[in-house]
Amino acid sequence: MTSSAPGTAAEALTGLARIRPPGWLAAPMPSDPAALIGRARQALADDHPGVTGRLCVLSTRYTAAVFAVNPDPPEASLVLKLHADPTAYAGETLAHALLTGTAPVPRLYAEGETSLSLLLEHLPEAADWTRPQMPAVLADRAAAVHTASQRQTAEAAGAMAGFTLATLQGAPAPVWIADPVAYGEVLAAYADAYGPNLVPLGHLDLKPEHLRLRSDGEVMLLDVESVRPDVTGLIDVVTLPAVLRQAGHELSAGRVLGLYLDATAARGANWTASTLRSALRAYAAATGLESLHGLDR
Structure with a gap:
């Protein structure tokens, strides 16, 4: 896959996004x-x-x-x-x-x-993207959503039992998946990283303007309506470099991947750089995504 520099998160998903x-x-x-x-x-x-x-x-x-x-x-x-x-x-x-x-x-x-x-x-106050720690904050906020099912109540976990990795691995691939075998590899990599009970949430509408400040200074994510329990967080990992570029932070793909690895490790994941890159390559094959913009190298 060739590397490119998408200007927006939507452009980062060329080949996967479907325009109605x-x-x-x-x-x-x-x-x-x-x-x-x-x-x-x-x-x-x-x-x-x-x-x-x-x-x-x-x-x-x-x-x-x-x-x-x-x-x-x-x-x-x-x-x-x-x-x-x-x-x-x-x-x-x-x-x-x-x-x-x-x-x-x-x-x-x-x-x-x-x-x-x-x-x-x-939450009317926008996050201050001039702060040097904002790339790490963005990675952390994405990781918090991706791992949210690990911190749910027993009632919520029961309601989402049909979307755990264990259940998804035993079910047919979604109709929007281009390569079911590659999708199986993605789910297997996730299960290795998180265990079989994770609900693989992902598909955040990541934009610089969607990070806002609560009155206590905590950075929050707006517009979570697009989050789904079967696409995995890898779709958001692919968009992270473009979102950061929009916000004025030019980071290498390797640095972005490292920030996400740190954020997920802090929340219990067992990814390594190698296994995350392999999962990203499988995700691109499964979905038709045209480029990983250097995240797979």
């Missing part, structure tokens, strides 16, 4: 600001009675919109997130169920099935 065709969602988020605010107010009325305040649009896209809800006093502000895609809503609620209390993600206060909404902790 225009118009795939029957009822996307409205583009009109007034319609957006009206939808948010209806969501609060339908699913979150008693939550009132000034609404401010933080972001909007085809599938979702995010608002700040600013009551009095403003320090108590919340985030209201609306989904247009029921699958994405279900995925985000599952992700928070898996990660709350076990990984650095915003607190989830309430869910609204009628409006496909979530009330979340508001």
Whole structure:
């Protein structure tokens, strides 16, 4: 595989990422600001009675919109997130169920099935990427998500028993896998590194702007709706160099791999540089990923 320098995390996944065709969602988020605010107010009325305040649009896209809800006093502000895609809503609620209390993600206060909404902790302060330790922080935050199932309650572990490595190794490969044999090699490498009971979470939407500060200074990860329990964290390892480059940190692939090895070792993994590189090569073969951008060397 040839090395390249992707500018974004999405570009790092060339060959694996699948672009949906225009118009795939029957009822996307409205583009009109007034319609957006009206939808948010209806969501609060339908699913979150008693939550009132000034609404401010933080972001909007085809599938979702995010608002700040600013009551009095403003320090108590919340985030209201609306989904247009029921699958994405279900995925985000599952992700928070898996990660709350076990990984650095915003607190989830309430869910609204009628409006496909979530009330979340508001984290308006961006992480300071000028700090030299931020590459290690990013690797640590990714590793915390990847190993979250090791710190779950017994109830949550029981609910996710169908996605442990032991179960996945005995099941057919997912339909999106291009090479089932290589996928089996990935799962075997994971089982060697973590044991058979790990749920191999991965597929974070990693971007520099998605790292935020809690009031105590802890760095948190935003937008975990894309996390899935079968893709493994290797997809995120591939994107780490591009995310760091976007944030102004030009690190060699070997240095990035070392940061991730340190972060996962601190959380109980038994990876070595050799076994992680082998797993990455198998992952690329299994998924059709075109390049590992030097991480496999």
